[in-house]
Amino acid sequence: MTSVNITNLKNTVTVNEGDTTVVNVTTAGPQGPKGINLNDTAKVNGSVVYYDSTSATFKADATTTKLTLVNGGNF
Secondary structure, eight states, X not given: OOOOOOSSOXXXXXXXXXXXXXXXXXXXXXXXXXXXXXXXXXXXXXXXXEEETTTTXXXXXXXXXXXXXSGGGXX
C-alpha cells in the first residue's frame, strides 16, 4: 500500500481497496521555459540546424548541410 501526504486539501478522491481502480490526477502548473522555434519542414539528410535572424527561427534545411560547410564538412 502506498502512503500519500496531502498538505493542501482542495479536492478528494476515494479509492476502495479491493476494487480495480485507475486514478489520474492532474493540476495546472508552470509550463516551463520557452523552447526554441525550429522550422524543420524542409529538412534533408545531413541537415545542420542554424539560426536565421530574419525569421527569428532555427532552421534545418538543404541550405546548410554537412556537405555544404566550409573546408569539406567532414564529420
